[in-house]
Amino acid sequence: MKRLRLFVFAWLLHFKMLSQSAFDGFLAILWPLFFATVAFFMFRAGRGSAVLGPVALGAAVMGVWTATSVSASSALQRERRLGTLELLVASPTNLALVLLPITLATSTIGLYCIVATLLWARFLFGVHIPVAHPLTFGLGIVGIVVTIGSLGFLMAVAFVRSRRAWAIGAVTEYPVWLVCGFLVPISLLPNWVRPISWLLGPTWGMRAIRAGAYGGPHALLDIAACFGLAAAYVLLGVLVLGTVLDSARRRASLSLT
């Protein structure tokens, strides 16, 4: 219960803090809108307005990854800069329990992006999204936020030794948009890319959201894969974090000074 309380409060605190930030809040919402607008114009010019619905859903989910990729990758670096990393590591609470709510808060900011992009699509491009299966749609949205937050946690842990973690996170923005099939069907990508798509939770979350909106087979399997991969990212992250912290303690290199 104590751990759950810590988790919820940390998530809420960081969500509020990120919402106040011009970079992590305002820009994270605005940035995917630029890409969504370009995508709407491109698809409307090529295949007509009829296909804009699925495009709008993909563009909306792009924002969740945008909100997470840079902020989550640099979450530990931010604590280091603020001088709180050593305190967090030294506290009796497992660092994973502190870090995971931060990365989940960054992906929760993505909910703003989803709403903003869908409203943008509705009022500027006249895109109407029918939600055929509200429960599947809702679970898909929750799944994508959770799986992206968990992937962000894994990235935060993986880049803990880097001062430039945000730059590494930023470089993953377009590849994940592409490989997870947000705007481009995965079948259009080279064959060798497909296994990478399958290993990324957002791929399955995107499929579940589209199935929730337009109907489609295997939606429950998509949702299960989305949450299953999220759990795998967290588990892997916790294991890596333990190793990394041991190494940092042994070498006294936590602060990277």
Add this chain to the structure above:
Amino acid sequence: MKGLRVFFVGGLISYRALFGFLSLWIFVPALILTPIFQILLFAYIGRAAGVGSDEFYVIGNAIQYSSVPCLFAMTQTIADERFWQTLGPILISPAGRLPLFLGRALPVIVNGLFVAAFSLFVGGLLLGTTLDGATWARLAPVLLVGAFSCTGLGLVNAAIGLRVRETAVLSNVFVGLLLIFCGANVALSTLPGWMAVISRGLPLTHTIEAARAVAAGASLASVRGLLGREAVVGLAYAALGVAMLRFFEQQSRRHATLERV
């Protein structure tokens, strides 16, 4: 002679300082890898949408991405001085403002040219739209004019950086607007009329159009008009940027806000 020294040496030192802070760990992901990914992203969106050719997106995005170094680097070479509290000593120095600020623009233009050319080359290799040597020779001045023009907008952004704190957000907003408006991915003929009108007043629009024409075999002389218009757009932004720098400098002196971060 002193002005020339401030222009060339001062500009170079400022730029080296900028990337001294930024390091290769940021230069490579941000200016080498990301433009390639942007090219691939839009080329595949184009394939999925059934609009445009790979060459259309390679050229458009390689040139559009040069706005990132031009806007960010130009802005940070001035805004960082404010952040590190060194802007005051620079501004009380007797150095002329024009060589001081414009000197910082020169390495930015060269960097923008490099980013555009490198992205065009690698993006072309990956998508099988390589250009021959003669086309590259004709493209070089086109890319240079584009980088100059966008750096002009960067100077405006840098001036705003004397007043606002969130320069990174502002630079991203400009980059995003250019993505929509400058014809990198959406042909101007497809944009609504009012957007196409705005596009003509923004950097890179004419450069992208000229580069596509040159890649299709047009001579440099035949795109002279486009390059001339791009240069005029760049000069207008540069002049506006210098005027804004002067204005905000005076305002900061008057209100003692120069080093407020």
